[in-house]
Amino acid sequence: MTVGKVSERTIRRLSHYARCLRHTRTEGKKIVTSEYLAKRCGISSAGVRKDLAVFGEFGKQGSGYDVQSLLANIERILGTGKPSHVIVIGAGNIGHALLESGLEGTGGYNYSAIFDTDPEKQGKICAGTVIQPMTELREAIKELGDVIAVIAVSDGEGQECVNQLVEAGCNAILSFVLEPLDIPEGVELRYIEISTELDILSHSLMLPGR
Amino acid sequence: MTVGKVSERTIRRLSHYARCLRHTRTEGKKIVTSEYLAKRCGISSAGVRKDLAVFGEFGKQGSGYDVQSLLANIERILGTGKPSHVIVIGAGNIGHALLESGLEGTGGYNYSAIFDTDPEKQGKICAGTVIQPMTELREAIKELGDVIAVIAVSDGEGQECVNQLVEAGCNAILSFVLEPLDIPEGVELRYIEISTELDILSHSLMLPGR
DNA sequence: GCGTGTGAACCTCTTCACAGCG
DNA sequence: CGCTGTGAAGAGGTTCACACGC
Numbered sequence: 001m002t003v004g005k006v007s008e009r010t011i012r013r014l015s016h017y018a019r020c021l022r023h024t025r026t027e028g029k030k031i032v033t034s035e036y037l038a039k040r041c042g043i044s045s046a047g048v049r050k051d052l053a054v055f056g057e058f059g060k061q062g063s064g065y066d067v068q069s070l071l072a073n074i075e076r077i078l079g080t081g082k083p084s085h086v087i088v089i090g091a092g093n094i095g096h097a098l099l100e101s102g103l104e105g106t107g108g109y110n111y112s113a114i115f116d117t118d119p120e121k122q123g124k125i126c127a128g129t130v131i132q133p134m135t136e137l138r139e140a141i142k143e144l145g146d147v148i149a150v151i152a153v154s155d156g157e158g159q160e161c162v163n164q165l166v167e168a169g170c171n172a173i174l175s176f177v178l179e180p181l182d183i184p185e186g187v188e189l190r191y192i193e194i195s196t197e198l199d200i201l202s203h204s205l206m207l208p209g210r
Numbered sequence: 211m212t213v214g215k216v217s218e219r220t221i222r223r224l225s226h227y228a229r230c231l232r233h234t235r236t237e238g239k240k241i242v243t244s245e246y247l248a249k250r251c252g253i254s255s256a257g258v259r260k261d262l263a264v265f266g267e268f269g270k271q272g273s274g275y276d277v278q279s280l281l282a283n284i285e286r287i288l289g290t291g292k293p294s295h296v297i298v299i300g301a302g303n304i305g306h307a308l309l310e311s312g313l314e315g316t317g318g319y320n321y322s323a324i325f326d327t328d329p330e331k332q333g334k335i336c337a338g339t340v341i342q343p344m345t346e347l348r349e350a351i352k353e354l355g356d357v358i359a360v361i362a363v364s365d366g367e368g369q370e371c372v373n374q375l376v377e378a379g380c381n382a383i384l385s386f387v388l389e390p391l392d393i394p395e396g397v398e399l400r401y402i403e404i405s406t407e408l409d410i411l412s413h414s415l416m417l418p419g420r
Numbered sequence: 421g422c423g424t425g426t427g428a429a430c431c432t433c434t435t436c437a438c439a440g441c442g
Numbered sequence: 443c444g445c446t447g448t449g450a451a452g453a454g455g456t457t458c459a460c461a462c463g464c
Contacts, residue, residue: 001425007455008410015409019388033423040390045423046457053425061424062464078409079416086408097307098404105365106405148411150404155315172411174404178229180250188414190407194308194360194384195316197400198296199225199288200218201358201382202317204398206289211447217433243445255445256435263447271446272442 001056010051014074016041017048018107021071033064080107085144087170089161090153091116091124091131094176098150099127112147113140117157134161137168148172155179162189211266220261224284226251227258228317231281243274290317295354297380299371300363301326301334301341304386308360309337322357323350327367344371347378358382365389372399 020040024032034048041048052058052065058073059065075081086109088095095114103109115132116122122133132140141147149170153161158177165173171187183189230250234242244258251258262268262275268283269275285291296319298305305324313319325342326332332343342350351357359380363371368387375383381397393399 009455011410011413012406014413015403015406018409019405020390035423042390044457046426046459047455049424050426050456057425059424060464061462062422064423077413077416079412080409084408084412093307093310097303100303103405103408107409109405109408146415148408148415172415174407174411180230180252188411190411192402192404192407193225194402195229195313195319196222196225197384197402198294198313198319198358199228199290199317200221201384201398201400202289202294203221203224203287205356205358205382206287219433245445254435256437256448257433259445259447260434267447269446270442271440272444274445 001053003055006054010054011078013041013043013047013051014078017051018071018074018078018080021067021074022105022107025067025071030067031064032067032070034059036064075107078107080109083108083110085110085112085147087112087140087144087147087149088114089116089134089149089151089165090157091118091121091126092152092154094152095150096126098152099129109148112144115140117153117161134164137164137170141169146172148174150174150176152176211263213265216264220264221288223251223253223257223261224288227261228281228284228288228290231277231284232315232317235277235281240277241274242277242280244269246274285317288317290319293318293320295320295322295357297322297350297354297357297359298324299326299344299359299361299375300367301328301331301336302362302364304362305360306336308362309339319358322354325350327363327371344374347374347380351379356382358384360384360386362386 017037020037034045038045038048055077058070088098088111091114099111099114103111113132114126114129115134115137117134121131124131147170149165151161151173158179158181162181162183166184166187173189175181175191178193181189227247230247244255248255248258265287268280298308298321301324309321309324313321323342324336324339325344325347327344331341334341357380359375361371361383368389368391372383372391372393376394376397383399385391385401388403391399
């Protein structure tokens with residue numbers, strides 16, 4: 001076990017293991033092997049063991065990993081398990097769909113609030129939640145504690161939106177906006193890039209032999 | 211220049227360069243350097259040059275890359291530029307939001323059709339497009355040619371949905387469904403995993419010094 | 421015997437540094 | 443002189459193979 005800096009890839013796979021373990025738990029299975037997790041997550045068993053070994057020794061030699069306790073450990077590492085707040089900025093199509101879809105079975109996330117710059121929308125209800133003006137951001141974050149913000153605003157509004165979030169004390173952002181966004185040190189920003197995923201798929205259709 | 215098998219990471223970055231170049235073009239800029247693309251895409255200039263060198267020599271030494279011709283080359287490599295058809299399976303929240311959002315400025319993609327298993331929804335209009343029954347899949351794909359399918363169906367319906375897509379001749383799928391999906395050789399499948407992105411952000415909030 | 425945890429080999433990707441061309 | 447294209451060095455991640463504990 002060597003807790004230095006951990007790669008994003010390892011963390012991403014931990015998320016997959018967690019998802020798999022939650023599903024396995026519902027099947028009543030109590031113990032799993034690294035081989036089992038590997039098959040279901042599409043990697044090698046050695047990879048699974050290496051990922052887990054970074055954080056500790058969670059397995060029992062000869063048998064495998066206890067589903068419940070391994071899941072608890074992974075959730076502790078990811079900071080999930082306990083309910084966590086996700087807020088949405090932008091009550092357009094995507095924002096609305098996210099709130100409607102919810103975050104069931106994800107490790108305790110919940111959409112806790114939604115904001116929009118458009119005064120027309122403010123005060124209206126979106127999926128059972130009142131759409132708040134951006135001026136309420138700071139207060140909401142103070143109340144909720146650590147939050148992850150998902151931004152789903154129009155192209156061109158991304159940077160201003162990020163600025164307000166950072167200003168209000170948010171330091172984890174997931175963006176559906178594709179503009180390159182500037183963030184200060186210490187703030188984490190990730191993108192959901194549907195068009196890039198399409199490009200990768202498109203390229204695969206170009207390959208020889210089709 | 212060495213066209214062997216190209217890594218997904220390189221293709222993903224080509225997608226970023228293309229997006230950046232489209233934006234640059236609208237600013238009237240005709241020539242860019244690897245350093246310029248690097249800054250805007252958050253990598254090193256050597257990385258940019260290496261990525262491009264895989265496919266040819268697109269630059270002019272001493273000046274840089276011609277925006278229009280580099281973009282054309284990248285779009286040719288990705289198979290974008292010419293209009294391409296994207297179909298959506300599942301007219302729920304996400305499917306609806308995707309169609310409403312459209313795919314403007316992405317390299318020529320268009321949502322060309324939407325399907326749903328629910329007879330209640332079939333025949334209704336979603337963002338200006340008639341919701342079709344799954345039985346129309348084969349015919350639609352035959353008509354459209356190569357398509358990329360985005361699946362946004364309920365949990366538990368993913369595999370059946372994929373089966374029908376593959377059966378109908380689709381071999382590029384982007385899934386919002388998180389179940390592990392089985393696909394035959396030759397079919398490309400990718401996932402959009404919002405909850406995993408949240409997990410990665412959540413983990414970053416756990417790191418020391420916050 | 422079985423499956424974990426782990427050093428070592430292997431492979432891939434990134435960064436460096438510079439020759440060479442415009 | 444400036445910037446590309448590229449071999450060489452370096453860093454990082456994955457696979458292999460096996461000792462060890464249950």
